[in-house]
Amino acid sequence: MQLNQFLEDFSKVEGAKILVHGGGRGASEQLKRMGIEPKMIDGRRITDAETLEVVVGFYAGVTNKSIVSSLQKLGVNAMGISGSDGNAISGVKRPVKTVDFGFVGDLHENSVNGKLFQILLKNELIPVVCAITHDGNGQLLNTNADTIASAIAKELAKIKEWNVELYFCFDKNGVMKDVNDESSLISEIDFEFYQELKADGIINEGMIPKLDNAFEVIKSGVKSVYIKHASNVNMEIGTKLI
Amino acid sequence: MQLNQFLEDFSKVEGAKILVHGGGRGASEQLKRMGIEPKMIDGRRITDAETLEVVVGFYAGVTNKSIVSSLQKLGVNAMGISGSDGNAISGVKRPVKTVDFGFVGDLHENSVNGKLFQILLKNELIPVVCAITHDGNGQLLNTNADTIASAIAKELAKIKEWNVELYFCFDKNGVMKDVNDESSLISEIDFEFYQELKADGIINEGMIPKLDNAFEVIKSGVKSVYIKHASNVNMEIGTKLI
Numbered sequence: 001m002q003l004n005q006f007l008e009d010f011s012k013v014e015g016a017k018i019l020v021h022g023g024g025r026g027a028s029e030q031l032k033r034m035g036i037e038p039k040m041i042d043g044r045r046i047t048d049a050e051t052l053e054v055v056v057g058f059y060a061g062v063t064n065k066s067i068v069s070s071l072q073k074l075g076v077n078a079m080g081i082s083g084s085d086g087n088a089i090s091g092v093k094r095p096v097k098t099v100d101f102g103f104v105g106d107l108h109e110n111s112v113n114g115k116l117f118q119i120l121l122k123n124e125l126i127p128v129v130c131a132i133t134h135d136g137n138g139q140l141l142n143t144n145a146d147t148i149a150s151a152i153a154k155e156l157a158k159i160k161e162w163n164v165e166l167y168f169c170f171d172k173n174g175v176m177k178d179v180n181d182e183s184s185l186i187s188e189i190d191f192e193f194y195q196e197l198k199a200d201g202i203i204n205e206g207m208i209p210k211l212d213n214a215f216e217v218i219k220s221g222v223k224s225v226y227i228k229h230a231s232n233v234n235m236e237i238g239t240k241l242i
Numbered sequence: 243m244q245l246n247q248f249l250e251d252f253s254k255v256e257g258a259k260i261l262v263h264g265g266g267r268g269a270s271e272q273l274k275r276m277g278i279e280p281k282m283i284d285g286r287r288i289t290d291a292e293t294l295e296v297v298v299g300f301y302a303g304v305t306n307k308s309i310v311s312s313l314q315k316l317g318v319n320a321m322g323i324s325g326s327d328g329n330a331i332s333g334v335k336r337p338v339k340t341v342d343f344g345f346v347g348d349l350h351e352n353s354v355n356g357k358l359f360q361i362l363l364k365n366e367l368i369p370v371v372c373a374i375t376h377d378g379n380g381q382l383l384n385t386n387a388d389t390i391a392s393a394i395a396k397e398l399a400k401i402k403e404w405n406v407e408l409y410f411c412f413d414k415n416g417v418m419k420d421v422n423d424e425s426s427l428i429s430e431i432d433f434e435f436y437q438e439l440k441a442d443g444i445i446n447e448g449m450i451p452k453l454d455n456a457f458e459v460i461k462s463g464v465k466s467v468y469i470k471h472a473s474n475v476n477m478e479i480g481t482k483l484i
Contacts, residue, residue, distance in 0.1 A: 033276070034275070053304055056303050056304050056307055056308075057299030057300060057303040057304045058299060058303065059303070060302065060303040060306070060307045060322075061298050061299040061300065061301070061302040061303020061304065061306075062295055062298050062299045062303065064302070064303075065298055065302050065324050065326055065327075065374065065376075065382055066298075066382070068324070068326045068327055068376075069326040069376040069380050069381065069382050070380050072326055072329055072376060072378060072380070073378065073379050073380040077328060077329060078326075078327070078328075079323075079327045079328045080302075080323075080324070080326070080327045081321075081322075081327075082307050082310070082322070084307055084310045084311040084314055084320075084322070085307075085310055085320070085321045085322045085323075086319060086320075086321045086367050087314055087319060116367075119361075119365050119367075123361050125328050125358075125361075132307065134307075134310075134311040134314060136314060136315065137315050138311050138312050138314070138315035139311065140307055140308070140311050
């Protein structure tokens with residue numbers, strides 16, 4: 001139901017838009033049913049061949065097509081893609097250092113096929129991108145959805161006449177001074193203020209990679225970046241990075 | 243390995259092309275692993291909600307993205323789609339008469355979004371279509387791949403300057419007088435000859451829906467229809483319908 005509400009809100013967002021998503025709880029539940037225990041390190045899933053098959057089935061199959069068919073119902077001409085489709089997003093298998101993450105992909109400077117996104121958007125096809133990339137050599141790779149969204153935003157921000165905005169949606173209202181106190185929401189934050197808050201230990205651990213990433217996007221020319229609750233896409237509640 | 247060989251052959255087919263596929267053995271194996279016995283009536287799978295999820299995960303996810311990433315490796319700019327993507331192919335849930343097939347889709351006159359296929363092909367994106375359609379009301383539907391391929395061919399044959407050819411690929415060399423004797427392959431068959439062979443009980447039961455369907459495609463203006471072994475895509479071995 002939460003997803004349905006989000007999609008309805010998304011359908012009302014005006015202009016060209018792109019949705020990037022992970023796999024929801026479906027993939028984890030399926031892995032559990034199959035007796036495969038999720039192995040997480042630093043919040044990232046270790047992806048062996050068997051896990052990758054489940055992840056691809058959910059991200060690119062079940063979740064992506066459920067979102068696309070729901071958006072079609074809502075009058076949005078959605079087009080579900082993985083990174084392999086039209087070579088939308090290529091990645092490289094994460095090198096094994098202390099941890100072998102398996103079939104996990106990292107992005108590089110030229111990962112995003114900006115031309116493909118332009119073709120789709122100019123033809124009024126709304127890309128719905130799942131968090132799967134490919135290495136160009138036939139290998140699919142489980143890739144972080146925030147990273148993909150950031151990379152797409154950065155690439156499209158290179159087009160002068162486009163005002164690219166990026167919304168990170170999650171289950172909190174935004175960046176808060178006290179994670180348990182909704183009234184401590186920070187409505188605007190610049191890089192300097194962020195550094196202060198980080199130094200004072202006020203920013204929650206889990207938010208740091210999200211914010212580091214988000215400030216990098218701001219620096220690259222994306223007009224605005226927001227961190228918001230998925231329920232507030234069309235409302236002025238959230239944290240704006242400036 | 244057979245699939246890889248087929249994809250290599252497909253990559254060498256010249257001109258604009260479209261690949262339509264089902265789910266391979268993956269979906270059936272997964273259903274078995276989950277303790278869901280495949281329920282088939284008249285060769286069609288009864289598709290309840292749980293089965294649909296597995297079917298969508300494999301057809302639109304695992305199988306589709308495996309094909310797409312392999313084709314990308316072979317230099318084909320493949321674009322994997324289900325019927326919901328860009329509203330490519332809409333279907334209607336099969337009405338319940340004596341049998342409730344569940345979430346199985348039938349096609350209608352306006353099922354195929356010809357404009358979408360033209361946009362993709364004109365942008366040199368090669369559609370790889372899985373056998374999943376949608377009803378426009380948020381419901382995905384398990385749909386026969388031969389039916390989808392036929393409907394796409396018929397729709398694109400309406401474009402005057404296009405010479406549409408349709409290849410049905412399976413695990414036999416084509417239509418044979420004696421299914422156990424490769425030398426009895428019929429290399430050309432017209433509708434009259436087909437009727438004779440059918441009346442004489444020479445055509446194998448399983449081939450009848452395939453051929454009925456194929457002759458309907460021929461009548462609709464598709465230039466040629468072939469029934470071939472998946473290994474012989476680029477070879478002159480098979481049955482040509484005339």
